Structures are given as C-alpha cells and as structure tokens.
Amino acid sequence: xxxxxxxxxxxxxxxxxxxxxxxxxxxxxxxxxxxxxxxxxxxxxxxxxxxxxxxxxxxxxxxxxxxxxxxxxxxxxxxxxxxxxxxxxxxxxxxxxxxxxxxxxxxxxxxxxxxxxxxxxx
Numbered sequence: 672x673x674x675x676x677x678x679x680x681x682x683x684x685x686x687x688x689x690x691x692x693x694x695x696x697x698x699x700x701x702x703x704x705x706x707x708x709x710x711x712x713x714x715x716x717x718x719x720x721x722x723x724x725x726x727x728x729x730x731x732x733x734x735x736x737x738x739x740x741x742x743x744x745x746x747x748x749x750x751x752x753x754x755x756x757x758x759x760x761x762x763x764x765x766x767x768x769x770x771x772x773x774x775x776x777x778x779x780x781x782x783x784x785x786x787x788x789x790x791x792x793x
C-alpha cells in the first residue's frame with residue numbers, strides 16, 4: 672500500500688495546480704517518514720489511511736480540460752481543490768505529530784530536513 676499511495680501521489684502531482692501539488696508533497700513527506708521508520712508503529716496504519724484519503728481527494732480534482740471550461744464547473748473545481756488542500760494539511764499535521772511521539776526524534780526540525788532530503792531522492 673505504501674508504494675501504491677506514493678506512486679499515485681507522484682503521478683497526480685504532474686501538471687496540476689498548486690493546491691494539488693502541495694497535497695502531493697504532504698503525501699510524499701508522509702511516505703518518506705514511514706520509509707525512514709521515524710514514525711512509531713502505532714501511528715503507521717492511521718497515517719497510511721489518511722494519506723490514501725488525500726490521494727483520493729487529489730484524484731477527484733478536475734484535469735486541465737475541465738478547468739478550461741470553468742463556466743459550468745467553477746464552484747465544483749474550487750471545492751475539489753479546497754478538499755485536497757485541507758486533506759494535505761491534515762496529513763502534514765498528523766505526520767508531524769507522529770514524529771514528535773518518537774522519542775528518538777525530539778528535534779522535529781532536524782528530522783524534517785533529513786526526511787525531506789530522503790524524499791527528494793525518491
């Protein structure tokens with residue numbers, strides 16, 4: 672599931688608006704935290720479920736063709752992007768909270784630098 676969620680986030684991120692790219696970045700960050708084992712086992716399943724929900728919300732955002740025809744779908748487009756952005760922020764908050772519960776990684780800032788370096792290599 673980890674690889675599937677991560678792969679879906681990468682494929683959705685290309686060519687999408689900033690809200691979707693930010694949500695995808697939240698998923699990537701979460702996947703890096705899980706792969707680096709800096710999230711306690713007790714939080715892993717919950718984070719995966721939240722990440723999967725973010726990816727589903729990202730998939731629900733309209734593609735470029737729909738966005739070009741904004742007369743008929745402007746409100747729906749806005750709401751879909753808002754859903755993706757809010758879900759992405761929630762995932763980032765849950766990831767940070769899970770990292771903080773791991774006593775090995777009390778310095779969240781240093782941990783996130785290491786994690787982001789790892790994520791950029793994925």
